[in-house]
Amino acid sequence: MKKWSGGTLIGILTVLLFFRYSYLFQPRIVITAPQMLQKQKKQQQYTFWNSNPSLNFTPKPHLLHNLTGLVELYSLPLSSSRSTLLWPHIRDLLSRSDSLPDTATGIREASVAWKQLAQAIDRANASDVDFDHRRCPFSVTGNRTLEVPCGLVQDSAVTVVGLPRGGNESSGFQIEMISGSRDDDEGLQRSVILRYRVRLDRDFIEQNAKSVDKGWGVEETCPSSIANASLHSSSGNHRVDGLVTCSEQATRGKGSNGGGSGSSDILGTNFPFVKEHVFTATLWAGLEGFHMNVNGKHETSFTYRERLEPWLVNEVKVSGDLDVLSSIVNGLPVTEDWKTMFGSVEDLRAPPVVDVIAANGNSKKRKKRRLLLIGVFSTAGNFERRMAIRRSWMQYKAVRSGQVAVRFFTGLHKSSEVNLELWNEAETYEDIQLMPFVDYYSLISLKTIGICIFGTEILAAKYIMKTDDDAFVRIDEIVSILKNFDENGLLYGSISFDSEPHRDQESKWYISPEEWMRSSYPPWAHGPGYIISRDIAKFVVNGHQRRNLRLFKLEDVAMGIWVSEFKNSGQRVRYVNDDRFHSDSCGDGYVVAHYQGPRLMLCLWKKIQSLEQDDVPMCCV
Template sequence: MKRWSGSVVVIILFSLLTLKYLIIENPLTEKSLRNILYRNSTETLKWTLQIAPNLPQNKINPSPFVVISTEQILANLTIPSNLTYVQLGLLHTWQILNPLLNFSNSLPKTIEAMQEAGFAWSILKNHIKNQNQGSLDGSGTDKKEQCPYSIREMNSSRLVFTNGNLFYLKIPCGMVLGSSLTVIGTPGGLYGSFKIELIGSSLPGEPDPPVVLHYNVRLLGDKVTEDPVIVQNTWTPTGEWGPEVRCPSIKESNSEEKVDGLEMCRDNGNRTGKGIFSEKGKNFYNITKRSLHMKMNDGERKNAFPYKQGFLTISVLRIGAEGMHMVVDGRHITSFPYRSNFEPWLIGNVRISGDIKLLSVIASGLPTTEKLGSIIDLEMLKSPQIAPHKSVDLFIGVVSTANNFKRRMAVRRTWMQYEDVRSGRVVVRFFVGLHKNGVVNEELWNEATTYGDIQILPFVDYYGLITWKTIAICIYGTDAVLASYVMKTDDDAFVRVDSILSSLKKMNITNGLLYGRINDDSGPHRDINSKWYITTEEWKEANYPPWAHGPGYVVSHDIAKIVHEQHKSGSLKMFKLEDVAMGIWVDNIKNGGVDVKYVKEDNINILGCKENYVVAHYQEPRDLHCLWEKLLETKRPLCCN
């Protein structure tokens, strides 16, 4: 009896440590952690069909998307005449980019992205009108409430049981890298199978929104196998279901296929300490390499599965850079790579259904904004006023998405504090598309008017449309300001502005320059499931022309100007991989007679940070702050980890 009691204590302590490590990153939420474990210890969440309009249930005969004319789309994107001078400055590239509709067959979701932006813009214009008339407080007093850091559903008395076994958790401002969803519950019922789905946002008049992730646990198997299996997929009203990813897999797969460095299906996720597939604990089998047809009795297979009927389970889904990762009871189980047009920042709801008794559902690490009243360095963070068409040494365009509030604030507090930026010698602007979520757009607009460093673009953000942002950067750098050089970077990159300026001055190349981490030996990905999949219609050649990796590259003014002019004339070739697209444009410019110089910079780090970096990519806000502090303290480009 004492031995059994001791085991229970150990399990409870392990669960507490797991929760603390996996869920709570904010020290202010430790008190809420205790509430999860004690307040709900005897009562499970009941299913509820909360108000969640336009969410797909039976994916048969989806409602058709309302088709409108090009003229109507452009009409919906018109800029109202009553905007202030400052507000018009936030939309400098907006009308210039409207001819993008001419390229509707060149990039994925062109028409949809602009049509969705039209709906979103009409809603945002009402917010702007009310704000300008003084009926709204633009000071950001309630911003935390609009975009909270975390959302918890732990009190079953607040939920209403209905006849549709569905539980919804609204995600008000999408998810970003580092966000997580924690589901604590016990699989039960007759089948013990359940689904966790991340549902995209939708606008009025749209068909059912997409399913960004369909995570389906089938404890009794399905038509393919009688063994327990996890099936992951995506769904869109126009494309139906994508190719499903099964764990364990039923076919041979590439052992090197990983997502954020993690295997797509791990072999160590069971409760017994063995692999998901092991025979009497003696032999380990990597399920990404081996077929499932192994000599193992049914009991051994089912006991090895990470979920089991009647056993409390803590499942944590984390948003990564390349995909989404599920951790069950502290062990990584599956990783699902992002698919084109299924971005995490568009997530609007979590839907859980099936045979599972829920204790808690928690979304944490969500994008949130800072209350302006609590920002003591506000004036220092505002962009210096720049006269129209001012000549500057360098213009830096930073690609960002609407709900990446924290990243932009981190950039403002770190490398945008270089004296060259504060003095106006270097100008920095964020380039951001609209969001399908009205709350996010309101927060974005308030942020843009506060800091004056954001260019809002006339389309809803999708990964395949980043090329448009590159065009917008070239437009701004040769029209709004007259920059000798134009640089493109990302909001998760640390840019050593002093080093970039020094290198440009030393090389003294004023025309025909492409400077960056040049790749001159690469070709298109032909794997249909790849995020970078390219069809032969998009690019038929086996290799690309030389191109510079997207986290940081620089072109001279003449290159950016030609890109701007070719866009205006409609002769610019569209390609969905923006950094490769710039390489293609530069190659065409070269073939047109311009003497192009490719200058390689190996200290532009595209996969993290290395000492003596010029650009360090994949840096979270805390990393940006750390790099900046090290620069200030040591005057040397040292990494933080």
Template sequence: MPSRRKSSLHPPDMRRPRRAAAGCGCGRRLRPLLLLLPFAALLSVATFSLHSPLGLVVPAAVTVATSTDNTDTASPHHHHHGLSGDAVSGIDIRALNATPPLHAAALRGAGDALALPCGLGLGSHVTVVGSPRRVASNAVAQFAVEVRGGGDGDGDEAARILHFNPRLRGDWSGRPVIEQNTRFRGQWGPALRCEGWRSRPDEETVDGLVKCEQWGGNYGSKLNELKKMWFLNRVAGQRNRGSMDWPYPFVEDELFVLTLSTGLEGYHVQVDGRHVASFPYRVGYSLEDAAILSVNGDVDIQSIVAGSLPMAHPRNAQRNLELLTELKAPPLPEEPIELFIGILSAGSHFTERMAVRRSWMSSVRNSSGAMARFFVALTRVVSAKYVMKCDDDTFVRLDSVMADVRKIPYGKSFYLGNINYYHRPLREGKWAVSFEEWPREAYPPYANGPGYIVSSDIANFVVSEMEKGRLNLFKMEDVSMGIWVGQFVDTVKAVDYIHSLRFCQFGCVDDYLTAHYQSPGQMACLWDKLAQGRPQCCNPR
């Protein structure tokens, strides 16, 4: 695509010389803990860290100041946003009760990431000063400002509590756009795209502000309107203020000041003093979950200033454990139970485990026929008719699950879940499997890992084969179970494979049996709806 040119439609009084400055900042590395526990071993016995060489940042306000050691020379390009260099240099960080400025090398070394030790609070704000980097004409020109969570111990990328993504060039629409979204456990929610048209009057607002503002320079049905406005302004001498005064807020090699603030209903983004977009809070993400502000992509950062941050994190793990004794798991029963639920959880997933304890595990504690345990440090064998496995981001409707299991004739060997048939191995990407690891074209039938149930004879077979050293282990736990069930079929007896889409793999469906990829906030929302007799999703994907 051709590189962007400055249009003559823009009024000359909106162009200001670019003020050059060097990038700087501070940040802390997030080192997630990768925890892999084979399901067979679990049946038989049925952090992150923030580091900075500059020390702890005081949470009242965080300042990342510009460095004068390697300041760029002034650019011959002109800025048309109405932002002068004096406005940038005039920021008084003392008014923000800020910490002493940190050197530019700190931010560059941390990958343009700024730690938020105690999360965000109502009224918190972060200001980013930078300039989009010029890229090749045939490349996508974009960058992202993200509020991230603390990360996942199982190796997944940290949750995106907010993903603000300006695409200056290269979007499929052919126009400059701004896309906002959230992401949890690798799953994106529905995107909010701002393409230059102001949000409809009947669309709900965020703290009284529209989700998308209008800007000029777009194509399509608005082109004639823009030409008419330019003619009235320039030729006829009329002053018809409109979108012509506010072009797309980002231009390659030109300075911008972006301020992200938190309101009662959502996030608000201003660029060069003008509101550009707002994004409503989504169920499952709270301000206190914010751990890192990250800026990445084709952008050079000059400074970051964060203010009105909380002084202490609202969550205290020790306090939760000491005061909420009703959330502690009851002792394992001596007598056999009907259903044992094992929940895979990484050691660092305390928040996820607390969300499970506060929600659907309450029904397990009140049930005489079911027992649930997290597979973190289980040391006892449990006798049960059926064994269920799920993850710590899986919500389980216990009553409905047990009702479905009880429909199966007693003594029948079964494998219940969302069954995959003739699923081919992925040879590329995160879950890539080499031909040495699995040379066949397809896996045996297996149930998706977020939730499945096997009869006790299959569970006993898996344990026995493992103890005899005859169990074939595979890198993916759910595929492994499918392999073991296949071995059981070949050597012991037939198994009834029971497929149900209500064991949802990709997120949540109404009238679910299990819902996957549920954040702690979504767990609470699902539990509240279930208490009202409504098995409905929260922010379904």
């Protein structure tokens, strides 16, 4: 036993001496300073993603493999188009178990819309139909029922000229904005985006909306002083697009108290609808809600309810105790005829992403290194806005030369007519990236991630900018500014350093404590225009790929959260605030001007072209 133990000990010592000898004579690997820095940087991010308890969800989100419509959506041949370059990169994001609200609905409806689009293109190709034929009318006229094939956009309006009759005690009439199949006679699968009901018997107005899954919401009344326990009065302080929800012009008068002795004050209102008196009512779509003007005066406003947005409207219905003298829906989404509006499509088409260069008689492609990618959030029906941008600030030399690339990020529409127009536009101008979901507002953060993916994995850019299709961007000024910045750790725009979540459930930006439990947000840049550096964009993409990225439905705040997480990973962040990024208007000397419609967009471009050196750019009115 002792001999065996001694032999074992000698063997172990021999092995140790062998490894020691091998180590002394093996070649040394010298790590240079840049290699060490890169190794430390990778180790920092690895440690961050794998040890930060606030980002490692428990349990970690998994992928859903039975999501209705996803396989069908990706299996159609159109998915290999130049306008769907993002699709392979974003598929896992759509399949996450912690996905944003309406993701499943947006995918399911997109699969139907995508299939209908493919069939429409096949029919058009087979019958040699003119593909440029307009399928979305600018206006629709009728009487009590008007079909709206391409939905509504901002500033679309319904005008009704009517004569209220009021032949019974509960007389009144209503105007309804409806979404859903017209074959659904019982209305079980139809949503009401807005029901505007006029009660002639009691001189007040009711406004409400109904979704298929949740039914009718909270009813809003005007005047709000109506005493009815079954009704919920609207808040007098609440405004929509800056307009009051109920324009109550109360008047005081003297009246009998019923007993004949003395008099008392009577509260009355100038109610806009009167029996046997003709009225002209215009119900128009704003940015935040619907607004009603009667005989030229603003009367009511109604905030869009969640998932009940104007682009979903496909029918307007007028019913009740009135004679409809005329009705029209106008300001509908239409595409412009570039042949008559502009000289050549080549002047508007996006410059190519790649250069083709000759090498030893063969052609090969090389990606151009760009300074900036600008991702423009747009919706399918906003044809005029996109065309106005192509004809204005996309004509800057930096864009036409390829130094700056501009792409519209647009979801699908539920209307086959709109999708066919959108497809034609995308194929013509090559500047649209379609998203694989129907364009609900709650899903816009997916576009933000899509822009980061596009600017890092598809198109090489040093900086990535997000803006909206109603924003004018001074490309010349931005290029000049970015050339003086360090390329890393940048968030540039109109920064909000001290903001808190909206806890009012009626707010468009309502955030529940479950979605964000803290009392304030980290610094974030307002959505109409902000710029991030490439390293932050890559961090966002990597977080998405690892499913450690926190999803948040307010896209500009979401970017602020992700930048904060980037900072927490040990990276340096520079928050650069610029008051010339106007998030709610245009101001002289602007870099970004928001809420600029097509007319104002072209006006601003005309003024830019006439500027002398050192002149301050002025706004249009």
